[in-house]
Amino acid sequence: MAKKATGASKRKQQPSALETRESIEEQVQAFLAGGGEIQQVPKGVSGQTNTSGPKHITLGKKPRAS
Numbered sequence: 001m002a003k004k005a006t007g008a009s010k011r012k013q014q015p016s017a018l019e020t021r022e023s024i025e026e027q028v029q030a031f032l033a034g035g036g037e038i039q040q041v042p043k044g045v046s047g048q049t050n051t052s053g054p055k056h057i058t059l060g061k062k063p064r065a066s
Contacts, residue, residue, distance in 0.1 A: 015023070032038070 028038075
């Protein structure tokens with residue numbers, strides 16, 4: 001009788017850190033070769049521009065009071 005596959009062998013294998021690093025490097029080189037430009041962002045600067053607005057979230061579909 002054939003052996004059943006275990007849960008670990010069913011999962012897709014994650015790429016190694018080296019493969020991921022090489023993939024990112026290739027993508028960066030392609031971006032730069034295509035005329036892209038990398039900007040240095042100062043530490044602590046946020047990309048969030050609009051911080052006004054409600055701070056609470058609404059869960060569910062309760063009707064709003066008018």
